[in-house]
Amino acid sequence: MTSLDGYKWRCSFAFGKYEQMASALLLALLLMAHLDCPFARRLYGLDGFNQNYAITWGANHVSYLDQGRVVQLSLDRSSGSGFGSKLDYRSGFFHLKIKLPNKDSAGVVATFYLSSRTNARHDELDYEFLGNREGKPITLQTNIFANGHGNREQRIHLWFDPTADFHDYKILWNAYQIVFFVDDTPIRVYKNLASIGVEYPSQPMQILASIWDGDSWATDGGRTKINWTHSPFYAQFQGFNIDGCSSDSITCSSPNLWWNAGSYRELNPAQKAAYQHVKEKYMTYDYCYDKTRYPTPPPECYQ
CATH class of the missing domain: 1.20.5 (Single alpha-helices involved in coiled-coils or other helix-helix interfaces)
Structure with missing residues (x-):
């Protein structure tokens, strides 16, 4: 050369x-x-957990299974445990795959929820899994807080055993609606009705999960207590990728974000049919029909 x-x-x-x-x-x-918006990275397993989440309490009651793909929270007499996202979000389609405590879990509460860090006027979107005696169904309670006002509980019994395997629990939150899903089935819809004065969650929220002692209220109104001889109780979580717009962005309502697209602004016909089926067959309580608490139902109940 x-x-x-x-x-x-x-x-x-x-x-x-x-x-x-x-x-x-x-x-x-x-x-x-x-x-058009900062996302949490789509990492999986322990890498995904460490990238997007951190233990918030009860660290000595947390363990990692299946090479870090599963985070197990435990509850005994001394403590429960929990974890939360490192970022807060202002919109997204959030999920965790959860396997609940088996056998006698009366009084035990496992949760997956979004909550703002404000106090009196906080926003919150709740999944609360209320344990029960062995052979009796676990109750799934959802609740919605907006500007500090909650008391919007709905309860269902699931159509499968949530202690036998993981199921995907999801929350869609955009400027148009909030939808709770179990796997791909919608179980609750809360539309943005701010135009008629209904408060709607809008504050940045953290993703949280926990297991704790709720036997003062969770099972049979608190009459059925935790049997501590069956502890520790375990709730297992996986699927730590996050599809959400972080709170430091000003574009969280952008139509470029897939969960803000037209197809996510209302249920499609198949989803509406599935949702109606859940309400008719599996719902055990709806605040909209509680005449003792609400002689006149809240305005969102008429929509």
Whole structure:
């Protein structure tokens, strides 16, 4: 190779290298423009947990199973445990796959919820799993707080054994509606009716999960207590990727975010049919029909 040939080869190599770098930079910029909002990275297993979540309490009651793909929270007489997301979010389609405590779990409460860090005027979207004696159904209670006002409980019995395997519990939250899903079945819908004066959650919220002693109220109104001889009680969680818009963004209502698209602004016909089936067959309590608490139902109940 002559010195001229060597020069040409080095120039060609350098040009190709910079061309690749420019292409990679362009791709990154295009992706950022398309996303239009900061996301938690879609990592899985223990990497996903450590990237997106941290233990918030009861660290000595937390263990990692299946090479870190499962986080197990435990409850005994000394303590429960919990974890929470490192970021707060202002919209998204959030989920955790959960396997609940088996056998006699009366008085035990496992949770997955979103909550703002404000106090008196906080927003919150709750899944609360209320344990029961062995052979009796676990109750799934949902609740919605907006601007500090809650008391919007609904309860259902699930159509499967939630202690036998993992199921995917999801919360869609955008500017149009909040939908709670069990796997792909909608079990609750709360529309944004701010136009008629109904409060709607809008504050940045953290994702949280926990297991704790709720025997003062959780089972039979608190009449059935925890049998501590059956402790520790375990709730297992997996699926730690997060699809959400973090609270430091001003574009969390952007239509470029897939959960804000038109197809997520109301249920489709199949989802409406499934939701109606759940209400007719599995719902055991709905605040809208509690005449003792609400002689006149709240305005959202008429929609």
